[in-house]
Amino acid sequence: MRSSSSSPRLLNRVPWASSYPAAVALALLALTPFLVLTTATSLMRQPLMEQLGATPFELQLAVGLSNAGYAFGAVAAADLILRVPRRWVYFVCEGGFVVAAALALIAPGIGLFAPALVMLGVFTGILLVVSLPPLITRHGVDRLPTTAAVISLGLFGMVTLGPLIGGLIGSYGGWRLLFVGVTALSALGLTIGVLTFEHNEPLRPGARFDWYAIPPAVLATALPFFGVAWLTRGQFASVWFWLPLVVGVLTAVVLVGGQYWRREPLMPVRPISNTLPVTGIAAAMVAGATFTTLIELTEAYLLAGPRYSPVRVGGLLTAQVVGIAAAALLVRRLMRTRWLPVMALGGLLSVAAGGILLLTVSPGNASAIVPAAAVFLGFGAGAGVTPALFLAGLSVPAPAIGSIFALVELLRSEAAFLVGPVLLHLALDKGIEDGFKFATAITLTITLVGASLLVALFALGTDRLHPPDLDAWVTGKQGAYRSPPLLARLRKS
Structure with a gap:
């Protein structure tokens, strides 16, 4: 529904609220910048390590935890949208993505680049759950097949372009230029969101923070990716590999099983x-x-x-x-x-x-x-x-x-x-x-x-x-x- 508020504030004006192309652009701009990075980094590791002063383990840990952040962000979003309007979650996370991308762009070393990359993953996971459902549910069933095709081509198409982008940077340098593009695209996504995302009410305004889902989700995502990253400096027999991996995977199993049996699961x-x-x-x-x-x-x-x-x-x-x-x-x-x-x-x-x-x-x-x-x-x-x-x-x-x-x-x-x-x-x-x-x-x-x-x-x-x-x-x-x-x-x- 469109907002009935008469407030003159800019963020309550949504001139493109009913625009299907704008909703598609909003979703794609929210998701594709990070998804390109997930497949680009493997071919541009050398310039990243040289210019950030990073070891293979440090860079792999940054990449791994950013992927963990993406998975965790999706779960965190399911909890947030119960109590907070999707619109405001989108604004905060897309704005946070712009800031994180800018920090990665100017990072002098791995100490700033790694947390910025992790935050890009977290924000993208949240944005997926916030931006895709309105695109799917609010534009009529006749557009649903087109929406499915757009999601497939837009999301996975960008993922498959990652190796080419990473290869260009790996051969010729210029990884900071990539983050200039990521920052610009996310800023454009924020602008389109202001003009497109309708006001909405939370799904369950009185819901409490889900202690049975969110903390386990942190462990289920962060621990396995830390263990896998350790392989760049250790062996399969290392306790730093298999212990976080086993504990994290078991936590994920417990999380999913607990959600099955809960009366009101997240x-x-x-x-x-x-x-x-x-x-x-x-x-x-x-x-x-x-x-x-x-x-x-x-x-x-x-x-x-x-x-x-x-x-x-x-x-x-x-x-x-x-x-x-x-x-x-x-x-x-x-x-x-x-x-x-x-x-x-x-x-x-x-x-x-x-x-x-x-x-x-x-x-x-x-x-x-x-x-x-x-x-x-x-x-x-x-x-x-x-x-x-x-x-x-x-x-x-x-x-x-x-x-x-x-x-x-x-x-x-x-x-x-x-x-x-x-x-x-x-x-x-x-x-x-x-x-x-x-x-x-x-x-x-x-x-x-x-x-x-x-x-x-x-x-x-x-x-x-x-x-x-x-x-x-x-x-x-x-x-x-x-x-x-x-x-x-x-x-x-």
Whole structure:
């Protein structure tokens, strides 16, 4: 609803409140600057370390904790929007993002750059939960397929451009110029937000701070990423690796389990603990983890094996954009049909195809094999993750979609950004030639086993697919999917 306030204050005037293009721009500008950084930093590590005076561990810790901050921010947002209007959360976090980006830009050393990068992650995680639900729910069901395609192409398209941007900086320098662009884009996003974000009431104004979710979420995100970062200065047997990793992952399990059993959970796990959303979320976790791992392994191999320049490596991987674009178009076409769950599983098969191609790569054929594999990987990421977001979000009434996105992003981020560094360290330990093939084979095995298990889970849970009832969903009274319980067919027999 539009504000009925007659206050003349600028922040209560929203001339673009009903503009769909403005809402799309708001969401993309809130999310894409940080998402580009998540895939750009690996190819520009050398200039960052040299100019910031950072060790490999310090830089990896900064990057890892920024990813942890993104996952935590999504959970924190689910709590904030209960008591604070989304509009004000957006203003504070987008403004905070501008300040953090500016601090990273002027940072003389890793001591300022690292906390600034972490805050960029936290603010982006919050902004995802704040900005995407209004874009999805407030512009009519007819635009929902287009919205899904825009989210897929905008978010993952920017992620797939990260290697090219990082490669340019890795070869020619100028990382501060990148942060000039990040700061400018976030400032533009704040300006559009002032003109677009409508006034709204909190979801539960009397809600209290959720001590059962927020503190565990800090541990579940920060500890595993610290442990993985330690591998840059230690070994797998180090207690500083496995203890934070194990404690953090167990805390995440306890967090999700606790949300399932709570009467008024911050993230409603119980409504999505049935066949369609479970298989979708699991497919997103596996697709995200294996996609990210294969990209990181390929970058390391091309840099150390045939010794390609960072810009050449980034250029070869830019073919991912073709796959992402194809996935976005297919999401748009299938959004209102019964085939969206099948697409989520098909994304895993595309990632597997990319992994099979990478097993054949050599210094002599890398320029041909890597772009072909990148197309499959890009399609797999878009087809595996975006449908999963909507399978989960459409399984609950529309007002709960923000909390569901928080849960999905927490689980997906943990999987996507933890597996890659571990297998990359394993590959480097064995020598890049043999280690690359070995780690790629492990990643491919994870993909195929995961796909097989999810197909079985899907087949045992449902015998008939149906299109989502989007008209009923948007009213806020019910989910769009009537998903059967897990293993429903076995229960019947």
